[in-house]
Amino acid sequence: MQEIRSGQYKHLFPKYQKVAPVDLVKSWGSKNKKDQLVNARLLEIEAGLEPFSGEFTDRHLAHLIKRISFGITTLEINRYRSQSIDQILDKFLFPAGNYPEPVNNYNNVGEGKIDLEVPEGESFVLAAFDEEFEGDRIVSLKTWMIGRILNSQETALEKMILFWWNFLPIKLWEVFISKIGYRYFKMLERNAFGNFKTLIRELTSDPGMLIFLSGAFNNKDSPDENFARELQELFCLGRGEGSGYTEEDIRNTARVLTGWTIDWETVHKTGEPRSYFNPEAHHTGDKQFSGFYGNRQIRGREGAAGAEELDELLDMIFSTQECARHLARKMYSFFVTTEITDFAEINVIRPLANIIRQNDYNILPALRTLFKSAHFYHQHIIGVSIKNPFDFTLGFWKSFGLELANSPQEEREMYEGVLWQMANIGMEVGDPPNVAGWPPYYQVPMFDKIWINTDTIARRTFLTDSLVFWGFRLSGSSFITADVTHFVEGLGNPEDPNDLINDSALILLGVNLGPIQFDQVKQVLLSGQEQDYYWTGAWLSYQADKNDREARTVVLNRLNPAFQILLQMAETHLM
């Protein structure tokens, strides 16, 4: 049966990838020196992991929910306003219900493109590999991933999956087998709130990872160290000061992992793709590790017992202090802020790592502690993150309650425009630029500022402008528009222009507007009038009779430009 290697179908990518991968890092060139702390003011944060004890305002609540899901709605503010952080976390840190599988919504009769194996509207997650259809299936898988996020309610699950995908990625295009991509997604979903060690164990023998980092082709005669290296450098240990694995350790790790490969027949036939341990390809010699691992030796085993070496390897890696710290740093840079100061290393990362180890790599206790900590709610942290393209686009979608696809069949049509729009501003679903994830989460010294350059900010602004005014093009002739009036109706006190702006800022912006910016928005909302009651009157007239088209037009002609300028504010890009 034919093997498939990572990137083998590169020549087909342009046929499906409507937006070529955007290299955000390149544009910054070398003008920025490394090693400089970009935001030294973060050092002023003295709070650590102790529980936050200040007043838990709506701004704190919005901060928490935006960080652990995508955007926030007024409904969520109202629902959780009176609840404790623990109650909120009980609700959010919990796997959500079943989301239907991705289906064949890619048949195109006009182009004579009909997938004979998968009937229209049926799931393709077990479909045999078919070069003709994998590209389309992957696009459908990506729009399905977007649909999941947009449909998710009051759960951190989708954010956790993104966290893992950014941390432990495969690239769907490189793998190019849709059912393997789906399987990888489900593996991350299954372990999203679970145990890090279990996750790494499953990932190591996952067909997606076996292809992406070529573990499937690592055998005793022709070793391939790709996965062995990343397992330590990127996934479990990192390259910080506390990490000391050697090149020899990588070599021996690769030897331990020889024999894990893919059952190619399951790829080319209908059914679940499988991996297995092939003793014949396994390196049966002893594996000697360095002092960093306590000079541990993993005894080589013959036959099926060779598979046990993997568990021994993971026990060894996970017994290092650095492993838990590495995970803690990943959590911090994703959920708190991309830059880790020396202070945060000592007062947040290390105690967090201790919690992780005390709980045998079950991650929930550490996440809970982090999301309840005084550090997490420090005023230098609230609003300091630049929204990634998911948070920006899909968060906006959810906050405004934009229209959703009615069925899995509609997903592709509705969300493909979103997929490429997000790709254009630096983040294509399921395809980070490389195995290290999206650079803003690790690239010194710019970090999350990498998301914003003159091109991406113009595109972000075009998105919000067109959503507010003319409609954002989803595909062909299909446009979507934000119902600003409906959004405003959900706010607490929309007839007061000050409350309207502040409450909208709470939902949409990372921090409240400064006085100059606030006045700018208000001036637009009031069309330059000095008295608040002109807005109040216009709003109440509309509320009194929503069928009054003139009253509605008057309100819309104020709200649209007001939201346009509000969403053009720098603070819109923060969370």
Added chain:
Amino acid sequence: MKRRSFIKHVAHSLAIPGLLGGIGAPAFGREIERLLNLATETGRVLVLIYMDGGNDGLNTVVPLSNYSALNSVRPHVILPEDKLLEIPDTDFAFHPALEDLKSLYTERRLQVIHSVGYPQQNGSHFRSKDIWMSGSDSDQLLNSGWTGRFLANKHPEFPENYPNEEHPHPLAIEIGLGASMLFQGEKIGFSMVLNNVNSFYELLESEVDEVPDGPVGEKIHFIRLMAQQSQKYGRIVKESAEKITFQRPFPETQLGNQLKIVSRLIASGLNTPLYLVRLGGFDTHDNQVDGSDHTLGHHTNKLKELNDGIMAFMKDLEYHRIADRVMGMTFSEFGRKIVSNASGGTDHGAAAPMFVFGNMSEGTYLGEAPRITGREVYRDNLPMQFDFRQVYTSLLSQWFESDSSIPMMSKNTSKRFDQVPVIRNTLTDPLLPLERLDIKFYPNPVRDYANISFNAVGEAKIELIDTSGRLLETLFQGTAEGRPFSLNFSMIQYPPGRYILNVVTGNTRQTVHVIRI
């Protein structure tokens, strides 16, 4: 020849100065130089000055024909007659703060258009502002601006591949507030927006507004810089503006600061045809005037700001030798009530005067100063003499020489707005005062019969209209013989009340207010 095609013709003839010289009467010399200037400079510019809040027209251009009547209905805000700036040979005067505008008028560089409004005046700021910005009927709901649609007609592909070689500069620039409806097309906005005066200078200096202290502020600073640098036209505007290193002094006021930027951008060679600036504070329900001296107070300050801003603007344009290709226009969402409030102010009204200014202005005035009888009550409003869309259409046609792309300005798609002369016809009429219709009407008030006479050439039409704009009778339609042409007619069949006579000849329209007793 129609005025519009005439101006077009002029523009085409500019390449052959010899030909013009052949026509030339001595007096043409200065005008030809001007026209040549026009040809070598870049394109024409229209600057719209929005007087936000509803300007009190009756205290801006004050009718003098019945001052005591005016005094009796608006005692709380009336300006003392001896302080008014009388306009010679007319029956109106300017507010004492408008000294420079008066001198522009005298130099025939400013035109007064009396009583501009629209049928079924809406008294809401928001709605009326939308109507003025969109150029709609009062019961038509639009969310695009008249200039936005004008630009959309001319630039259907915008913003794809803009800026480009042919159109390297912003199509419109507005200062103050965010994007107004004025420059919104149906699919896209056409203006470069400078949210405030500051953001212009920040653009020049590559600086941004002050940010909160701390790491969050540091991110805001960074994002603002990126946003500024991403402005499609930011660099063009910046590099262009940097060429201008000297400007004549401008007053340090909201309007002065905005017009200073506009003048600088025009002088820099920026080929942007449309600018919008904004002067707020005209919503004078109370304390419009100083109680002890009506020539002082809030409204006076606003008008002085207007006066000083426009004058400084004109002088700076002259200094940079670009005055001949710039026209300006003031507008406001409505005038204010005839009858004043005891609190020293005035409530939302209807028609009000507009100023159109610039070296190429037609000058003098259109229509006639409002007639006040002294019997007006609170609900009474000044009837309109000109629809604001006539002024828009005239400017687009006569200044931008554009007929084909004049946007729809009514839900009645066949509706056309009669033009009024706003731009000087420089070849036929360079320095002589315009021959006016010089309408004479008597007696007024009318008992049974009346006579109207005026100077006309060719076709003329006289309509009798009631105060709600309904056509009652076409009194005359045909070739107006005689000089002056004269017509006797009867009003016996009409009940006592107010009426309007509409006199249309060629492309001018004037109205006469008639009172039947």
